Amino acid sequence: xxxxxxxxxxxxxxxxxxxxxxxxxxxxxxxxxxxxxxxxxxxxxxxxxxxxxxxxxxxxxxxxxxxxxxxxxxxxxxxxxxxxxxxxxxxxxxxxxxxxxxxxxxxxxxxxxxxxxxxxxxxxxxxxxxxxxxxxxxxxxxxxxxxxxxxxxxxxxxxxxxxxxxxxxxxxxxxxxxxxxxxxxxx
Amino acid sequence: xxxxxxxxxxxxxxxxxxxxxxxxxxxxxxxxxxxxxxxxxxxxxxxxxxxxxxxxxxxxxxxxxxxxxxxxxxxxxxxxxxxxxxxxxxxxxxxxxxxxxxxxxxxxxxxxxxxx
Numbered sequence: 001x002x003x004x005x006x007x008x009x010x011x012x013x014x015x016x017x018x019x020x021x022x023x024x025x026x027x028x029x030x031x032x033x034x035x036x037x038x039x040x041x042x043x044x045x046x047x048x049x050x051x052x053x054x055x056x057x058x059x060x061x062x063x064x065x066x067x068x069x070x071x072x073x074x075x076x077x078x079x080x081x082x083x084x085x086x087x088x089x090x091x092x093x094x095x096x097x098x099x100x101x102x103x104x105x106x107x108x109x110x111x112x113x114x115x116x117x118x119x120x121x122x123x124x125x126x127x128x129x130x131x132x133x134x135x136x137x138x139x140x141x142x143x144x145x146x147x148x149x150x151x152x153x154x155x156x157x158x159x160x161x162x163x164x165x166x167x168x169x170x171x172x173x174x175x176x177x178x179x180x181x182x183x184x185x186x187x
Numbered sequence: 188x189x190x191x192x193x194x195x196x197x198x199x200x201x202x203x204x205x206x207x208x209x210x211x212x213x214x215x216x217x218x219x220x221x222x223x224x225x226x227x228x229x230x231x232x233x234x235x236x237x238x239x240x241x242x243x244x245x246x247x248x249x250x251x252x253x254x255x256x257x258x259x260x261x262x263x264x265x266x267x268x269x270x271x272x273x274x275x276x277x278x279x280x281x282x283x284x285x286x287x288x289x290x291x292x293x294x295x296x297x298x299x300x301x302x303x
Contacts, residue, residue, distance in 0.1 A: 063235050067242055073262045074215060079234040081216035107235035112199040116239050 010052035012038065017046050019168065021175035027060045030095075034058040040097065043090040057100035060087075061107045065094050066120050079107070111183045118183070122176045129169040132162040195247055198279045202240050204230050206276050212253045212265035215241070241266065249275055 014033075018026040030040055035057065038050035061084070065075060075094075076086045084096040084107065096107065108114045140159055198206065204222040213221060218241075219232050232240075244250040249272035252264045268276065291301055 061235075066239070071264075074264055075238055077263070078215040078219075078238055081219070082234045084234060105231040105233045107233045108239075109231050109233040109236045110199055110201045113201070113236040113239040116243060117235075 011041070012050050012052075014048045014050065015046050016048060020172050023062045027062055030060040030097075031058060034060070034097070040087050040095060042088045043093075043095065045090075058097050059100055059103050061096045061098075063094045063096065063107060064117055064121055065089075065092055066117060082107075111186045115180055115183050118176050118180050122173060122180070125169050125173050125176065129166060129173070132166045132169075135159075136162055136166065195249065195275045196279055197282060198275075200230055201232050201236060202244070203279060203283075205232070205237070205240055205244070206249070206268060206272060206279075209250055209266055209268045209272070212256050212267045214263040214265045218266070244272070248272075 016029070018029075033040070033050060035055055037052050037055035039053050039058075040060070041049040041051045043049070079086060079096055082105070083102045084098050087095040087097050089095065136159060140155070201222075204226055205218055208218050208221040208225070215237060219234075219237055222230055222232050241250070245252070245266075248269055250266045251269050253267050254264070256265050294301055
């Protein structure tokens with residue numbers, strides 16, 4: 001973890017890695033930061049920017065918005081009316097916060113709507129995995145002997161990168177599938 | 188009689204209440220309040236559940252945004268049931284009515300009534 005702290009503006013940026021299936025852990029970490037007085041400001045990739053305020057008990061929720069952002073006003077307003085402050089967003093992920101004493105209902109109140117969102121995330125994960133899969137297992141086996149060495153090194157590095165992407169997406173797909181199965185049993 | 192060939196059925200309790208609220212034009216937050224009221228605080232709809240349900244109902248063309256209705260805040264979009272939405276709601280009410288009748292007549296067989 002890398003901390004850069006600016007005492008004057010009372011801001012700090014923290015580098016932290018959470019995988020896409022670790023939203024519970026991420027929420028918990030943000031709540032702990034708030035308990036120490038650090039309220040989330042913005043997120044850029046793995047960089048979390050916090051502003052110092054009064055330490056307090058807050059609840060954080062991370063939602064995944066499925067649709068294009070043209071209805072962002074309405075989306076935020078539905079949350080705002082329930083007391084949820086939209087803190088920031090990063091590539092589709094939406095971060096909300098509410099003081100603990102104002103919390104009455106969770107952002108998801110039934111299994112059917114949770115399953116709906118998880119299924120769409122699952123479909124999205126498959127779509128993102130597809131190009132890597134085609135490259136590694138369909139195109140790549142035919143290319144090994146047919147190019148010069150510089151290009152081979154490049155393709156080799158690209159293969160490693162795509163393999164990592166594919167493994168992470170594989171884990172995500174497995175976790176999403178497991179979660180959907182668990183929720184379907186609750187209905 | 189159960190309706191089998193309707194893709195949108197059965198409706199979850201939340202979606203059922205959202206749909207019956209939308210016989211009149213209502214925007215997001217008003218739907219939450221209305222459901223809370225008519226369900227006598229039994230059904231709470233969280234914002235993410237409401238947003239997801241509205242998105243899905245829109246995509247299935249069971250509800251539609253009524254841009255023609257003027258709101259105090261024009262960025263607030265009121266929704267309303269479509270004719271297709273009304274048909275699905277009717278089918279769901281039939282389904283629930285059937286369930287209810289089965290329960291009442293089952294209890295009647297042992298001489299119990301459901302009035303308490």
